[in-house]
Amino acid sequence: MSQRPSRPLPTGWLVLWTVLLAAALGGFVALGTWQIHRMHWKHALIARVDGFLRAPPVAAPGPRAWAGLRADRDEYRRVELRGVLLDREILVQANTRLGAGFWVMTPLRRDGGGYVFINRGFVDAAHRDPARRGEAPPAGPVRIEGLLRLSQPGGGFLRSNAPAEGRWYSRDVAAMARSLGLSPVAPYFVDQSAEGGAAAPEDAFQAEPTRWPVPGLTVVRFRDEHLGYALTWYALAAMTAMAMAYGARQEWRRRRAAAGADPRRAVR
Known part of the structure; x- marks a missing residue:
């Protein structure tokens, strides 16, 4: 066969x-x-x-340089700027090594004119009220050092910012400026560093930090x-x-x- x-x-x-x-x-x-x-x-x-x-750190870009900023060239650059922090803030939802909470975004009026939003650090839900944070933000001229971050428009994953309802999921600089009626505002914000420009202090990673908001938690x-x-x-x-x-x-x-x-x- x-x-x-x-x-x-x-x-x-x-x-x-x-x-x-x-x-x-x-x-x-x-x-x-x-x-x-x-x-x-x-x-x-x-x-x-x-x-x-x-x-x-170098001087934070002024208005003449705003149009030329690029993520692949400028993001995470160490910068410094001087001005006065306004008594206003926007809380943006965040998840950090300290848990869930909010970034405290405070506008700073620069000495040379214009505004820049400063991410002053993280607060948990128990400290979202400024009256419960203990130390009040400085009222006079300040020098801020931190990392330059470009605006994050749109919102978070499947969640859009709702300014009218006070719900923020991303640090959308233009939307935050409109919400507070500020102009002109830089197209970037600055993640404030811990004192001296170093990493966040050791007590920032304990169960109960001694200062709120906690700066220096940017993950690079x-x-x-x-x-x-x-x-x-x-x-x-x-x-x-x-x-x-x-x-x-x-x-x-x-x-x-x-x-x-x-x-x-x-x-x-």
């Missing part, structure tokens, strides 16, 4: 599968290469921000998993190439057998 080999694929199906596998192979290679480019970009970003954090951390993603895409590309090679070999054998040219046909 003879064993009949499987029949070759019709030419149309063979072309279709070849095109699909070739497209998948090209797509996997392209995605892996894109992740490599992203990895280099991320490493440059980390190096740039690390340089900002180590450098001495960037995910750097692009190499792992790239290797995954390249592995899929290699598997696709192996599948194409195996399929081509099997199809070649089937076609040889169909033409009666396969010497390895078994006869029982």
